[in-house]
Amino acid sequence: QVTLRESGPALVKPSQTLTLTCTFSGFLLSTSGMCVSWIRQPPGKALEWLALIDWDGDKYYSTSLKTRLTISKDTSKNQVVLTMTNVDPVDTATYYCARRLASVGGFDYWGQGTLVTVSS
């Protein structure tokens, strides 16, 4: 079955770089039409789409955050990594990774999320 799991630090200091890893199973990111996205949700607030990487290695970013984000994949490890530079307390959120199939278009499987707090 398809599973995704996010991992990374629970606490990050302002101005530091945040690195999050999504480890997945049950599908191959190298399969045509397969994509993995990162999405975040500040406490009590709405979902915000951050980035996507597809089976071909093409990468897409939120317009408002693109200068701070980098998404990459390690197909051999079944992992997708998101880095966010120069974090600020407003980046405090639960960060989710989710699978997107081109044939579906939406996010059909989600990880459980990981809460990241930005504080000194």
Place this chain on the structure above:
Amino acid sequence: SYELTQPPSVSVSPGQTASITCSGDILGNKYAYWYQQKPGQSPVLVIYQDIKRPSGIPERFSGSNSGNTATLTISGTQAMDEADYYCQAWDSSTSGVFGGGTKLTVL
């Protein structure tokens, strides 16, 4: 940048029909997606490509999308349907956007 607007809250009595709207510029020309999120849980896809239900989603969930508005309809609403609902679309083919979310209260 593209924006999707949802009402902050919708209330419905058990057994009645709940409708949650999502507005965006010419949204009808894009596909709309709907997610259900219960407290402390990850979102779940309940409608994709405007009208389709993933496997395991009850038939009481349906969707439509025309003009500037997509609508999620829950027929015969049950207490278990109480949750936050988010619409989502793709601005370009690969730039995602979510609505602000709607809290559905069943009372």
